Amino acid sequence: MLHVPPPPTIHAERRSHITDSPFHCDICGKYFSRKDHYKNHVMWHTGETPHRCDYCAKTFTRKEHLVNHVRQHTGESPHHCNYCAKSFTRKDHMVYHERQHTGETPFPCQYCPKAFTRKDHLVNHVRRHTGESPHKCTYCMKSFTRKEHLTNHIRQHTGESPHSCEFCDRTFTRKEHLKRHLRQHLPGSEFNCIICTEPFNDKASLLEHLRSHPRKSYTLSERPL
Numbered sequence: 001m002l003h004v005p006p007p008p009t010i011h012a013e014r015r016s017h018i019t020d021s022p023f024h025c026d027i028c029g030k031y032f033s034r035k036d037h038y039k040n041h042v043m044w045h046t047g048e049t050p051h052r053c054d055y056c057a058k059t060f061t062r063k064e065h066l067v068n069h070v071r072q073h074t075g076e077s078p079h080h081c082n083y084c085a086k087s088f089t090r091k092d093h094m095v096y097h098e099r100q101h102t103g104e105t106p107f108p109c110q111y112c113p114k115a116f117t118r119k120d121h122l123v124n125h126v127r128r129h130t131g132e133s134p135h136k137c138t139y140c141m142k143s144f145t146r147k148e149h150l151t152n153h154i155r156q157h158t159g160e161s162p163h164s165c166e167f168c169d170r171t172f173t174r175k176e177h178l179k180r181h182l183r184q185h186l187p188g189s190e191f192n193c194i195i196c197t198e199p200f201n202d203k204a205s206l207l208e209h210l211r212s213h214p215r216k217s218y219t220l221s222e223r224p225l
Contacts, residue, residue, distance in 0.1 A: 021031035023038035027045045032038035040062050043049070049059035051066040055073040060066040071077065071089035079094040080087045083101040088094040096118055099105070105115035107122040111129040116122040124146050127133065133143040135150035139157040144150040152174055155161065161171035163178040167185045172178040184192050191200040195213045200206040 021033045023032040023035055024030075025032070025038065025041055025045070027042070030041065032041060043061040049061050051060040051063050053059070053066060053069055053073070055070065058069060060069065068090050077087035077089050079089070079091045081094060081097055081101070083098060086097060088097065099117040105117055107117070107119050108115040109122060109125055109129070111126065114125065116125065127145040133145050135145070135147050136143040137150060137153055137157070139154065142153060144153065155173040161173045163172040163175050165171070165178060165181055165185075167182070170181060172181065180195065180197065183197055191203060191206045192198065193200070193206060193209055193213075195210070198209065200209060
């Protein structure tokens with residue numbers, strides 16, 4: 001009787017596809033089907049950033065990242081929402097935004113009924129189920145599910161506060177804290193809460209109100225003077 005082998009599994013097909021890819025990273029072993037993806041990946045290992053901004057000192061590994069960054073300087077936002085007047089510097093940001101209009105959530109969680117508009121939001125959510133926290137602090141034993149949480153945590157070790165107010169000499173560790181602070185520079189908002197933006201008539205009332213917020217909601221440097 002002629003023996004017919006079973007069809008290859010999905011995992012076997014995936015392994016075959018990967019090993020057939022012509023570009024192989026000698027540093028970590030990953031395979032790539034496209035040369036440009038391979039080159040960008042290798043530069044991520046080496047730290048090479050050949051694409052320089054003409055407006056500031058920042059450099060980038062990929063040209064498209066430079067293009068997106070330059071639009072922050074020029075104010076160009078060529079990607080327009082089909083449902084409202086908003087426009088965006090990056091096409092993916094426009095796509096994410098439009099899903100808020102359509103209600104589309106194409107990334108479902110395999111562990112619960114939740115679904116997400118963005119794949120990275122799904123990845124972060126799934127880690128709450130699995131307990132995975134791959135972003136580890138180099139100063140202490142803590143680890144985090146999201147890279148931006150690690151970045152904010154490391155600044156507590158280094159004291160770095162890169163977000164500067166254009167109206168005063170205050171600086172902040174997190175961009176959202178700077179945004180809250182900027183509201184205080186609006187006319188009539190001198191005594192607005194930096195956490196919830198509730199307005200007060202005087203500094204004493206504002207300080208009393210701040211005690212109602214958890215201490216971790218702000219750092220000492222971000223409290224009103």
